[in-house]
Amino acid sequence: MADVLTQAALEPELSTQVGLETVAPDFAELYEAHSRQMFYLCLRLLGDPAKAEDATHDVFLKVWRKLGQFRGESSCRTWIYRIAINHCRNLQQAWAARHIQPAADDAALQDTVADTSSPLQVLELKELGERIQQSLDQLPPEYRLLLLLVADEELSYDQIGSLTGQTAGAVRGKLHRARKAFAVEFRKTA
């Protein structure tokens, strides 16, 4: 990584068209390995493609700045997720201070009876993203985050617990309720 850092520092006159692979090859590999998941997380947490683009850029710039602090105590992906989650939370808090949005009623969602055994059906795949976004927007933020994290097959329940500040057992319990709540909201969007 030292070579990468020196290269970026010594070549300030490179044109803006120079790719990440040229500027910082190792970092480019890191970006390729994790950017899709981080962009998707930002997109579904923030609900806006343009904001998700900005957030993904900012998250990876933070990753670049903090690379020297990464001690390998967690997996690289978990570490980047932590930065992304904190970044999105900060953005949402800043927006909430300006525009207060009604939060979904957690209790009401928990009491909803839903048949989660039947599959989620989608007739038009082009509408899938929109329906997922609408459904997630109706969930409490904690459920939304848990569902997005558990969808990443590289993350264990322990890692999700560590990212959300709870035990793996608590994650399992909440996920059960989150899936139910999502299924209810998803069917409403049909």
Next chain:
Amino acid sequence: MKPQSSNFQHEQKEQTVEAQQAAQKTAATEFATVEEALRFDAARTPVPESVKIRLADSVRKEPAPQPPRPWWRRLLP
């Protein structure tokens, strides 16, 4: 003769509609779990290339990050 022909046409129309509905039903994509739907959605949501281009530009403009301090320095006040 005319009413019979009309009936035939009506039946044909109904059959076509039913066939279309059946085709739509088979075309429906099913996801067994929420995670499956989210994974599918994530897999077909590419990161815009502009993010990588902007990031390359930002990284290029960044000052060289400080190398990590040796562990024993962290113990010093």
